Each structure stands twice: as structure tokens, then as C-alpha cells.
Amino acid sequence: MTPSTPTILALDFDGVICDGLIEYFEVAWRTYCQIWLPEQETPENNLASKFYQLRPVIETGWEMPVLVKALVEEIPEETILQEWTKIAQELLLKDNLKATDIGHQLDKIRDEWIATDLDGWLSLHRFYPGIVEKIKATVDSTTKLYVITTKEGRFAQQLLKQGGVDLPREIILGKEVKRPKHEILRELIQTTNTLPERVWFVEDRLKTLQLVQQQPGLEGVKLFLADWGYNTPTEKVTAQNDPGIQLLSLPQFPKDFSQWL
DSSP states (O other), X not given: OOOXXXXXXXXXXXXXXXXXXXXXXXXXXXXXXXXXXXXXXXXXXXXXXXXXXXXXXXXXXXXXXXXXXXXXXXXXXXXXXXXXXXXXXXXXXXTTOOHHHHHHHHHHHHHHHHHHOHHHHHTTOEEOTTHHHHHHHHHTSSSEEEEEOSSOHHHHHHHHHHTTOOOOGGGEEOGGGOSOHHHHHHHHHHHHTOOGGGEEEEESOHHHHHHHHTSTTOTTSEEEEETTSSOOXXXXXXXXTOTTEEEEOTTHHHHHHHHHO
């Protein structure tokens, strides 16, 4: 039986707490233009909508401008959905590019954007309904809150602060920790001396949850797929059919968490 209150509540950021699709495409397009130097620096009208539909394939930031490149090259959307990891690596090899370099370039563009137009950058993000209030309730409860994200932690902290949640930097574990989420969960369990069954992890990427399931010592962690985030209908069905993963909808989220906390 699931405990009524978790000791640790770990939340993904993008796709669980915050929806930044508009900003993701904008920063991805700017990075794409710097790397591939297209003749036309204005994206085609339907490019952003295609990017939004395919956002679920992306795990980390460097992949975003590569996805733009894939769309510009007119790689079929279904092929991208089925073979994204292979396609991304092929595009890197084709132009002798490194994922880390692309990631640094994207972060630099984002940093410059924040420094020169913070209000404009913030305006392209929104928090999912009820999420900010639930984070505040968690902070005021006995449950320990952590944000685990592949985004740079400083970006997530800036957005949360704008939303009225000033979280300590040390509980926002971002790309800078350079470890996969399952390793971060394991470290949290060890450092806080918490039973895996008392750790609840809410994530919108099914593959991330499935990877946690495969890790020795993490079998008891309660896993939730946020169906309001960046996942596909097929992934939602897969989660529904997996007894180790609970599919969570946004209307349920505040209601259920008010019961938990």
C-alpha cells in the first residue's frame, strides 16, 4: 500500500512544473541559426508547431536545435518519434559536432537573453495550473521537496522565483550535477537515509521512469507519469498498462497531492 505522505517528493521541472514550449523553440531556433547558418533566419510558419509535437523525444537541451535541424531537413515526424536517438547522433556526426558544445552554446544564448531581456524570457513560460500552490504546500510540510531536471538549475530557480517560489539552490538538482536522474534519486535515498518506498518521483518522460525501474535498489520508489507534460498518447497507454507506474493527470495532481500532504 502506498504511504499517505512521502518523505521525499522529487519533481521534474520541464513538463511537470513548467511549460516552456514557446521558449524552447525560440532558443532552439537561435542556436540552430548560430550553428548551421541558414540563409533564412526566420523559421517557416509550421516549424514551431512540428517542434512542439515532437518535444517528447528530447531529454536534454542540446537535442533541441538538433531537432530543429532534423525538421528543416524534412526527416519524417514519425521517423523522428521512432528513431530519435539514432537520428540525433547521425546529425552530429554529419557536421562533426559535439553534444556538449551545442549544449554550452544553447546555455550561452539563454544566459544572454536573460541578461538583456529577462521579462521577455520569463513571459514565454507558464506554470501548470495548481503546481505553484502545491510546491508551496510541500515546502511548508514535513515532506522534503527536490526538483530534478536536465535544465541548468539556475534557469529553473529563476523561473520558480518569478512564480513566487524561492527555493534553496541546493534542492534544485539540474544539468550541472552531471548525473542521470536515477543516480540522483539513489543519492538522495542514501544521504537522507530514506526508504525507497517513501520516495515519490513525478516525471513526464516515460523512458526516464522506465530507467529508474531497472535500477537495483530503486524498485520501491513510487513512479508517476505526468500526462500533462511532454509525452505521447502511446506512452500514456504504456504507463497505464505498467503496474509500476501511475499515470497522473493535471486535475488529479492538486487534489491527490492535497491528500498526500
